[in-house]
Amino acid sequence: MVNLLKKIPSPKNFWRQIKQTMDTSAPLVWFFVLNVILVWFKTFVNYHMNFNLGAEGATQQFLLFLNPLPTAIIFLSIALYFRGALSYWIAILFNFIQSLWLFANILYYREFSDFLSMGILSSGSSTGNNLGKSIAAIIHWSDYMIFIDLIILIGLVVFKQLTIDRKGVQKKFAILTTILGVVLMLVDFGIASTDRTGLLTRSFDNNYIVKYLGLNEYAVFNAVQTYNQTESRKRAKPADLAKIKQFVATQKKPDNIQYYGTQKGKNIFMIHLESFQQFLIDYKVDGREVTPNLNKFYHDQNTLSFDNFYHQVGQGKTSDAEMMQENSLYGLSTGSAMVKYGTNNTFESLPAILNQRGYTTAAFHGDVASFWNRDNTYKSFGYDYFFSKSYYPNANKPSFNVGYGLKDKIFLQDSARYLEQLPQPFYAKLLTVTNHYPYELDKENIDFPATTTGDKTVDGYVQTAHYLDQSFGELTDYLKKAGLYDNSVFVLYGDHYGISENHQPAIAQLLGKDKLTNYDLAQFQKVPFMIHANGLKGGVDHTYGGEIDMLPTLLDVMGVPDDDMTMFGQDMLSPKYEGVVPFRDGDWVTPTYMKYNNQYFNTKTGEQVTLASDAALKKMATETQDYVNKVLEYSDSVITGDLLRFDKSRPDFHTVNKKDFDYKRSVGLAKLKAAQQTNPSSILAKNKNKSTTDLYKTDAPEVNDTSSLDDSNSQTNESTK
Template sequence: MFNRFKKIPSLKTIWQKIKRTMDTSAPLVWFFVLNVVLVWFKTFVNYHMNFNLGAEGATQQFLLFLNPIPTAIIFLSIALYFRGVVSYWVAIAFNLIQSIWLFANVLYYREFSDFLSMGILSSGSSTGNNLSKSIAAIIHWSDYMVFVDIIILILLVVFKQLTIDRKGVQKKFAILTTILGFALMLVDFGIASADRSGLLTRSFDNNYIVKYLGLNEYAVFNAVQTYNQTESRKRAKPADLTKIKKFVATQKLPDNIQYYGTQKGKNVFMIHLESFQQFLIDYKVDNREVTPNLNKFYHDQHTLSFDNFYNQVGQGKTSDAEMMQENSLYGLATGSAMVKYGTNNTFESLPGILDQRGYTTAAFHGDVASFWNRDNTYKSFGYNYFFSKAYYPNASKPNFNVGYGLKDKIFLQDSAKYIEQLPQPFYAKLITVTNHYPYEIDKANISFPATTTGDNTVDGYVQTAHYLDQAFGELMTYLQKAGLYDNSVFVLYGDHYGISENHQPAIAQLLGKDKVTNYDLAQFQKVPFMIHGNNLKGGINHTYGGEIDMLPTLLDLLGVPDDNMTMFGQDMLSPKYEGVVPMRNGNWITPKYMKYNNQYFNTTNGQQVTLDSDSELKKIATTTQDYVNKVLSYSDAVITGDLLRFDTGRSDFHPVNKKDFDYKKSTGLDRLKEAQKTNPSSVLAKNNGKSTLDMYKTDAPELNGTSAANNDNSSSSSK
């Protein structure tokens, strides 16, 4: 009976059959075909294993199957124009190039849910010094499988296990093969365009480009997109801004008389909560609050806390959040606006606006000044001072740092030295970094249990968030003792998600669900936005909004008119505010409906709906998508064309002169010292030169020689 089953051939037998086939006719052609199949196979497998492209229906699945093939044929066919062993090495080289591009995108997508762009690659010098630790945490051993075939092919050629085709193929055959690749690309594009019209002109989501056209085609599309951005400044003209300002004027909303100007003349603390998501507020692990200090602040009667507030960043992540927070301009569709345009563009930024109204403006960041091109961009924004790594002696000590700069407790304590010297009123932005991917911190600073999802990336997130919360609590205590708390308005915001949607099983466990839907992932894009003032009427505000709305909302509270400003956000406190939240990739959220990952949901109950089944949705979706596309396009035009340089009609703001600012440490310290005499309104000056630093208490073990686990003073009471 068992004789009916043939013996399974060994790998050696299979290889011998393949080799005989390749040897008997056109060895180079077979080697070319083998490489095309290998490139297609590993790309197609990674489409499904490591990317969330959302292919639905037979057409999209077919395109996902087809789209790795055209460029594989085009690139690898170059080998057919050579003869002898050179042609084999050329084929292997082009296999390697495509594999490196695939490998790099797998790593990048795993953390950022997006694909690499020319803009991100060109910003490497600005961000690369901190990425090595993050990349080490991202890589899985299976990622290296994309290179296994290349190693095998190299060994086969080196050890002469392949018959080398010395004659090669006819040039006509090589040309026809290349043409075949381009023909298949056109077929792919034709089918894709029929399934999604305006794919290359109206899409802000890179997932669509890869899903429909392919990973290599996306690289070409992105390169063209980046080139167009670079050329747009040369083509820009004043009429472009006139059209946009007319649109912006129609979006201006009336102020809320209950809030307008209630915080006028106060100091402003802008506290940047790195990678901090809204779900952490009131979240507990082992019946302990992850962020007791922030929870207390969130629920304070004088804190306006928005619980439906979304991050809207693109590839620029933190830098995009800063661009929106300071300017009410979106980040770019590709790359970082601060890196590419921050040095030379004209902006109407919050620091510049407040500086021209008598404020001292300062940014604090415990990392190198060049990160995200801040040292140049902040001059364009109008910051008087930028206290970066050079100002912090402790930053030179390795164990005082974590990945992206000084640990938060040390950073905030060391910043107090400069805060107490700032002439009042001042605007101070403090950028925390400890709660940054990969969410690792030394044992001496761990005083909170990790979650137990089994995902190493996710489980440490609550521990670094708890550390950030402790640092925040220490800062607030100091400001109260130093007399700065009551005369200040505090703005806290999370810049972007901390846990990407590529960790869905872990997210489901954190949220207490069996699995997550796209609706759940959309909710996971919420970040905190809180505004606290001593006499501010607070409470939990359910208004829908996003980071683009932070600037006009704050200007309302400070009593600063913005009628002539080019801002794409709106005042969330206005009685006419409707709560439309565009996402950088073209998705959107409204109080009634949302679009996320090409699916539509009822915002209030999370039920998925379709355009065909809901006539109200169909109407709202059309008008909302048109609005979203317009504001994103207009914002891009303002940045890439540097259109604000043409704005000469402003009476309440004049362009910043970048030459007025110098962030060298010696210059900054001299200016602070001189300010104590020329404008003696700082805490230090009002205290007759006596420092308040002895009032700042921290349990940072690096400074005290203790373990945070034995010195955790944070609250763990239930709400």
């Protein structure tokens, strides 16, 4: 043993041997090989440590091992075409580029369970500031380990610990090395295509692309995909829409005569519950209800509550939820549709539909107007008003804000001054933001115990959810006192998950499970959907549905015909509704079976099933997958091709003219003031121009500040003069 230990070289001698080999035998080639190994190693390790790619079986594991190599060889081989110190610096540069891309995706994936896309990167102007806050909260010191090899390599070159190869290598060798990378890429693609047919044409899940082809290849695929989406508008023609409308017509379901038109002409409050998941309903911590106000509302005899309702968002997250809620169109497979297409596309949106039926339409959001490109998209949707950050007197006070805008209690209280001025009937969408990652509140606003999973991100979630619940309770109390509650329909929905799948140990503790399955994770994608109105026959409805179905379901109770509309959702109240719920990545849920993360389960029992053992199940799964792929593809075509500009089939709907809308504060306030004379149907006008905002009571500690109340009152007076 002693002799064996003597044969093991010391680190100093070990480095001397490596250096001697590199110095005497093609130094540049060895430096290239070293960089390839380092890039491959850190990519492969992080595949397992930071991504949930779901590699199963020897083939997928082999591809996971292989796929970091081709692009590493191709990119780094560029250095071989140069000589001297420049070749070394080029190798380091391409190592850095690949490392930076890996680093950025680790951070993004940690919270969003997806990979960065060109669409997300290009939307930086509208999301960058707030996204930066989220990223800062999830970064780990260990993430910087990705760059350690670069620091070492730079040090070796700068301090001349490596012999610089002045001659370089023969160009033939450089070319053959690049070809080797291309050949390995083709081999990878060939094996991947055999294991998963139609990988690049039918897959909606970015995890598949990375698992089979690699993180760098995914970037290229995504760039091509984004380019094709951009070009699709130029190629689009009326016949494309005709084909889709023919398909949509076959999916229409008859209205429910028990509900149709029962709430016609009432005001509509669309309340967006940020990051709110269904499991929070009736959930308790230390014996206390997290959301007592929402629980009571959920179980009210006049509330239709759906307990098998799923979010269906992709990379656009909240903006995807809005796209579905307003249009019954899915978000895109990459990036945000509102950011990329909201400015110029033609839509048949709920605000425009209601506006053309005599409604005043308004959106409320306590952050900058440009976030998710809302200031432009809402014009395309046909909103009369958009009350964003500039309309709120407290919006610029740091203590009044958290994360993505005004705290909900302050936001909703300050919104009352505009709600009371809206001519009736109106449609008002209120976007809450406090219950947003990283789920942090100042101590003065916390009066609820955190959970004790040990996961910092997760444990604060119930506290911000409780705060949102209190805010909702304060709003409804005011609306009842002001006379707006009884003649209104309330629609509440959760936009997307609050806790991502990357927090599985904590999720298991919240759900009281020892270990999570993909079935459990699928159930965790449920979000609330409620419709409430006086006289509405309520109850907890077990129908399976998703956000794409919100618009046709609401139109049913409001008595608005939708026969000629291009919607990909269906009326959940229809007696013929079947309950197929597509997810944006191509998975799905039905009342009998579901597919999630490439596994199949019995929807009722959670038992995993295999297609090979049941011919009837395999047939059902194939037919469902074909349907899901088709609706996602057709919805994408409508958005990327701007196909609704060709729609001339709706005599009761005219295309929105974006020039009719201006959301500047001065314009909005003047418009509201004029409306009190031209259409004196608002609560303020009916109250003889006496404000009702003093009826709004909140326990928000910030409003106890006398100076803030003075600011608030001054703007109330200005907006109601």
